[in-house]
Amino acid sequence: xxxxxxxxxxxxxxxxxxxxxxxxxxxxxxxxxxxxxxxxxxxxxxxxxxxxxxxxxxxxxxxxxxxxxxxxxxxxxxxxxxxxxxxxxxxxxxxxxxxxxxxxxxxxxxxxxxxxxxxxxxxxxxxxxxxxxxxxxxxxxxxxxxxxxxxxxxxxxxxxxxxxxxxxxxxxxxxxxxxxxxxxxxxxxxxxxxxxxxxxxxxxxxxxxxxxxxxxxxxxxxxxxxxxxxxxxxxxxxxxxxxxxxxxxxxxxxxxxxxxxxxxxxxxxxxxxxxxxxxxxxxxxxxxxxxxxxxxxxxxxxxxxxxxxxxxxxxxxxxxxxxxxxxxxxxxxxxxxxxxxxxxxxxxxxxxxxxxxxxxxxxxxxxxxxxxxxxxxxxxxxxxxxxxxxxxxxxxxxxxxxxxxxxxxxxxxxxxxxxxxxxxxxxxxxxxxxxxxxxxxxxxxxxxxxx
Numbered sequence: 001x002x003x004x005x006x007x008x009x010x011x012x013x014x015x016x017x018x019x020x021x022x023x024x025x026x027x028x029x030x031x032x033x034x035x036x037x038x039x040x041x042x043x044x045x046x047x048x049x050x051x052x053x054x055x056x057x058x059x060x061x062x063x064x065x066x067x068x069x070x071x072x073x074x075x076x077x078x079x080x081x082x083x084x085x086x087x088x089x090x091x092x093x094x095x096x097x098x099x100x101x102x103x104x105x106x107x108x109x110x111x112x113x114x115x116x117x118x119x120x121x122x123x124x125x126x127x128x129x130x131x132x133x134x135x136x137x138x139x140x141x142x143x144x145x146x147x148x149x150x151x152x153x154x155x156x157x158x159x160x161x162x163x164x165x166x167x168x169x170x171x172x173x174x175x176x177x178x179x180x181x182x183x184x185x186x187x188x189x190x191x192x193x194x195x196x197x198x199x200x201x202x203x204x205x206x207x208x209x210x211x212x213x214x215x216x217x218x219x220x221x222x223x224x225x226x227x228x229x230x231x232x233x234x235x236x237x238x239x240x241x242x243x244x245x246x247x248x249x250x251x252x253x254x255x256x257x258x259x260x261x262x263x264x265x266x267x268x269x270x271x272x273x274x275x276x277x278x279x280x281x282x283x284x285x286x287x288x289x290x291x292x293x294x295x296x297x298x299x300x301x302x303x304x305x306x307x308x309x310x311x312x313x314x315x316x317x318x319x320x321x322x323x324x325x326x327x328x329x330x331x332x333x334x335x336x337x338x339x340x341x342x343x344x345x346x347x348x349x350x351x352x353x354x355x356x357x358x359x360x361x362x363x364x365x366x367x368x369x370x371x372x373x374x375x376x377x378x379x380x381x382x383x384x385x386x387x388x389x390x391x392x393x394x395x396x397x398x399x400x401x402x403x404x405x406x407x408x409x410x411x412x413x414x415x416x417x418x419x420x421x422x423x424x425x426x427x428x429x430x431x432x433x434x435x436x437x438x439x440x441x442x443x444x445x446x447x448x449x450x451x
Contacts, residue, residue, distance in 0.1 A: 022242035025158050028231055032154045033147040033447075035232040042143035049139040053132030060119055060129060068112040072308065076103045106304035108311050113300025117326075120295055123287030131280045138273045145266045148447045150230065155437050155446070157227040162245050163430040164220045170422045171213045177394075178206045178415055185408045198408050205412050209419070247384075250432045251377060260366050262359055264444030271358060275351045282344040288337050289330060297323040362442065369439035376432035383425040390414070390421035 023031065033039055078101035084090045094100070119125060182202045188194045228239055262268045303316035310316070397414040400406035440446040 021238075022240040023231075024242045025155060027242075028158055028227070029151045029154050029447075031233070032150050032231040036146075036150045036230070037232060038146050039143065039150060042139070042146040046136070046139040046143060049132070049136045052135055053129075056125075056129045056132050059125055062116055062118045064114065064116045066112075066114050069110070071109040071111075073105070073107045073109075076105060076107060078103050107306050108308045109302065109304045110311050111300060111302040113298055113302075113320075115296060115298045117294050117296040120293040120325075121290075122292045122294075123290045124284050124292075125287075127280065127284040127287050131277065131284065134273055134277045134280055138270065138277065141266055141270045141273060144447070145270065148266055148441065151447045152437060152441050154227065154230045156434055157223060157230050158241065158243070159430060159433040159437075160223040161220065161227055161241055162243065163426050163433075164216060164223050165241075166245055167423065167426055168213065168216045168220055170419070170426075171209060171216055174415060174419050175206065175209045175213060178202065178209060178412070181408060181411055181415075182206050188408075194408065202408060202412055205416065245426075245429060247380070247429060250373075250429070250436050251380075260362065260443065262362060265358075265362055265442075266444065268355075268358055268362065268444075271351065271355050275348060275355065278344055278348040278351055282341055282348075285337050285340045285344065291327060291329045293328075294326040295323075296326060297321075365442040366439070369435060369442045373432060373435035373439050376428060376435050380425070380428045380432055383421070383428045387418070387421040387425045390418040394418050 080099065080101045081089050083094050083098045083100060084096035091100075182199070185194055185199050185202050189196060189199050224239055231239075233239060299319065299321040301317045301319055303311050303313075303318075305311040305313070305316060394411075394414045394417075397406050397411050401408065401411050437446065
């Protein structure tokens with residue numbers, strides 16, 4: 001069995017080098033989930049969630065800052081005192097109560113210091129860090145949901161191309177037979193064996209078939225462009241479909257329908273993560289009620305000078321160093337956290353309601369898709385039988401026409417019946433293929449089956 005990674009690499013190389021390679025349905029889905037723009041954006045969201053987690057983790061690591069402040073006082077602020085109020089600053093030669101002022105700093109001050117801090121306890125921060133894993137899980141699941149949507153669109157577009165090509169093939173066969181009949185009838189008319197009206201009626205039928213072929217050819221081109229767009233296939237890459245319509249595959253699909261498991265639906269898993277996240281965010285908010293404790297240490301120099309040029313003299317540099325703990329106990333903030341917690345509780349109730357509703361919706365989707373597939377398969381049996389009868393009728397009428405028993409108009413009518421039977425059959429087969437795809441998506445197995 002070929003390695004799927006090797007297959008994807010081969011498809012990417014073929015797109016880069018510009019040569020063609022046929023695509024099975026599985027290869028088309030694989031290529032699309034690797035190259036579709038929406039999938040790429042979802043993968044970027046995963047990288048963003050990784051960055052978010054690293055950002056939160058970094059807040060729990062030591063924080064180191066270097067600060068340097070140069071201050072020039074045009075007019076140094078004075079300290080104003082009253083004589084006798086402070087014994088150490090009392091001048092006995094002056095009256096008690098006399099006001100005097102003096103400065104305690106120089107005109108130029110320069111403070112440079114290094115400060116390091118470390119979170120010791122912060123419940124809100126620690127809870128936020130643990131939530132990062134839920135954000136990552138949500139990003140991964142959102143990518144899978146996007147891939148599932150892409151797989152559905154590619155699968156339906158691929159089937160659309162196969163059906164329209166098959167219809168085009170049958171139209172070619174019909175045109176060939178009617179054209180042969182037209183030429184034969186013209187020859188008979190020249191020999192006086194049939195009337196002109198017989199030739200004209202066959203020509204009308206032939207022109208209608210050619211017109212329908214032209215429309216079907218454009219439909220094939222449109223479906224091919226749609227598939228190319230869904231796959232994000234480069235314009236220079238030839239798109240060749242390797243698979244063919246397989247009636248037995250869709251007929252057998254109803255016999256092996258698995259039991260419904262909600263956990264297989266990516267939307268259900270995303271909702272569960274959202275419920276987890278809502279509860280975890282409540283814990284972050286509740287963590288704001290608890291004290292926060294940080295440790296810090298600072299060291300630096302703060303030289304001063306009257307003249308700015310003297311501030312760089314080594315004799316003016318004296319080191320200062322201190323360490324400490326910063327404890328912050330929240331007391332009252334207007335009940336903000338209380339109402340935030342209430343909001344989260346209500347949000348979680350809504351998510352639980354959405355979960356119950358999604359379960360019912362999944363059950364309904366599975367039921368509808370199953371009934372739709374069953375109806376299409378029953379109709380397919382009838383349309384297949386009609387097509388077989390129409391084919392046999394054309395064969396018999398052609399033989400009778402050659403023997404002179406049946407006229408050309410009967411042949412034209414038989415051809416028209418066959419063309420209608422073929423169209424009905426392949427339209428029904430296409431509907432059954434779409435119903436099969438819808439059922440696989442409803443069961444949550446579409447992407448897994450495609451891969």
